[in-house]
Amino acid sequence: MKPIELKKGVYWVGAVDWDIRDFHGYSTERGSTYNSYLVVDEKITLFDIVKKGFSGDLLHRVHEIVDPKKIDYIVVNHVEMDHSGSIKEVIEYTNPEKVFCSKMGEKAIKAHFHNDGWPLVAVGSGDSIDLGARQVNFLETRMLHWPDSMFSYIPQEKLLISSDAFGLHWATSERFDDMVDQGELMQHAAKYFANILLPYTPLIEKLLVQIKDMGLDIDTIAPDHGVIWRGDPGKILAAYDRWSRQEQIAKALVVYDTMWHSTEMMAKAVAGGIQDEGVSVKLMHLANWHRSDIVTEMLDAAALVFGSATLNNNMLPRMADVLTYIKGLRPLNKIGAAFGSFGWSGEAVKDVGAMMDQAKIEQVADSLRHQYVPDHAALRKCVELGQKVGQAVRQRVGG
Numbered sequence: 001m002k003p004i005e006l007k008k009g010v011y012w013v014g015a016v017d018w019d020i021r022d023f024h025g026y027s028t029e030r031g032s033t034y035n036s037y038l039v040v041d042e043k044i045t046l047f048d049i050v051k052k053g054f055s056g057d058l059l060h061r062v063h064e065i066v067d068p069k070k071i072d073y074i075v076v077n078h079v080e081m082d083h084s085g086s087i088k089e090v091i092e093y094t095n096p097e098k099v100f101c102s103k104m105g106e107k108a109i110k111a112h113f114h115n116d117g118w119p120l121v122a123v124g125s126g127d128s129i130d131l132g133a134r135q136v137n138f139l140e141t142r143m144l145h146w147p148d149s150m151f152s153y154i155p156q157e158k159l160l161i162s163s164d165a166f167g168l169h170w171a172t173s174e175r176f177d178d179m180v181d182q183g184e185l186m187q188h189a190a191k192y193f194a195n196i197l198l199p200y201t202p203l204i205e206k207l208l209v210q211i212k213d214m215g216l217d218i219d220t221i222a223p224d225h226g227v228i229w230r231g232d233p234g235k236i237l238a239a240y241d242r243w244s245r246q247e248q249i250a251k252a253l254v255v256y257d258t259m260w261h262s263t264e265m266m267a268k269a270v271a272g273g274i275q276d277e278g279v280s281v282k283l284m285h286l287a288n289w290h291r292s293d294i295v296t297e298m299l300d301a302a303a304l305v306f307g308s309a310t311l312n313n314n315m316l317p318r319m320a321d322v323l324t325y326i327k328g329l330r331p332l333n334k335i336g337a338a339f340g341s342f343g344w345s346g347e348a349v350k351d352v353g354a355m356m357d358q359a360k361i362e363q364v365a366d367s368l369r370h371q372y373v374p375d376h377a378a379l380r381k382c383v384e385l386g387q388k389v390g391q392a393v394r395q396r397v398g399g
Contacts, residue, residue, distance in 0.1 A: 042132025273386020
């Protein structure tokens with residue numbers, strides 16, 4: 001794949017990772033990209049590096065534009081290893097005059113790579129550098145989603161190089177948002193937000209307001225993963241505004257794991273009760289749904305209902321996994337309930353409820369458990385639990 005010109009003299013020179021399928025617990029079934037951008041000006045500048053193992057892709061694409069040894073500046077917007085893993089090879093090959101990063105980025109680079117000889121220059125919000133015909137303005141975006149994160153804005157190009165913000169994991173031969181299927185595009189963007197940025201939604205709300213107040217004229221957003229948003233970036237900005245406020249619809253997830261189908265029977269009855277109340281419901285068996293896809297569906301769901309059988313005096317392992325994952329993402333204003341079958345001890349439902357409390361998921365119905373195989377009367381109670389959850393959803397979001 002050749003370098004792609006975004007603007008006159010501004011190029012995508014990154015790498016496409018067609019084969020990655022797991023990103024620290026997030027399923028990347030369609031691969032990803034590691035985006036780097038080259039600006040050819042009086043000071044030739046490379047924005048962001050690529051994951052270790054992909055430096056050859058980057059340098060090859062740069063070489064099709066200019067000798068990489070002519071690169072004057074490198075800007076590191078984010079030090080996470082999928083963007084800085086190749087920095088040693090790139091710096092040694094290009095020997096840049098300066099490497100710009102945030103103040104926290106300087107600390108992180110030194111802690112990661114233990115090299116005091118690199119020409120690091122720490123910048124902060126409001127700082128800028130001149131490239132010649134262009135200027136780069138920096139905006140720190142701490143904890144979106146690392147302490148070192150920052151944006152680089154080039155006003156002459158109306159271009160925001162946005163680090164991990166507005167990104168998505170999707171390997172394609174197309175580089176721009178208007179070249180791909182729009183439904184799949186927004187699904188990947190939602191999945192990225194839900195799994196990477198959800199814990200930081202209050203900061204994202206403030207950042208969006210800050211960008212608006214600064215009056216930045218943006219017609220292209222170039223993130224570090226996925227496609228480039230060009231022409232009208234309002235679509236992704238509006239989505240981030242909506243997702244950061246964690247807007248909910250009349251939707252519930254019934255997430256469960258089962259041993260001998262008894263909890264599965266209960267889950268179907270609970271889902272039926274929710275549906276009786278006119279609330280959309282998704283039934284999600286953990287044997288078939290990855291945690292990151294459940295979290296994506298959770299983004300706009302009002303209710304999360306969890307069911308688990310008991311194994312060795314505990315909830316089933318996959319249930320512990322998904323609840324731990326959700327707790328770390330800190331979703332806001334969710335309601336739900338817990339249920340499950342058991343043989344002789346039955347601790348799972350209590351433990352599920354306790355983890356829901358830790359995740360600040362409000363339980364709107366008493367937990368429900370049944371010994372062995374549920375009969376008609378037991379399933380009726382499951383339907384009633386689902387109805388209570390459905391009623392609580394409608395009271396909260398309407399529908």
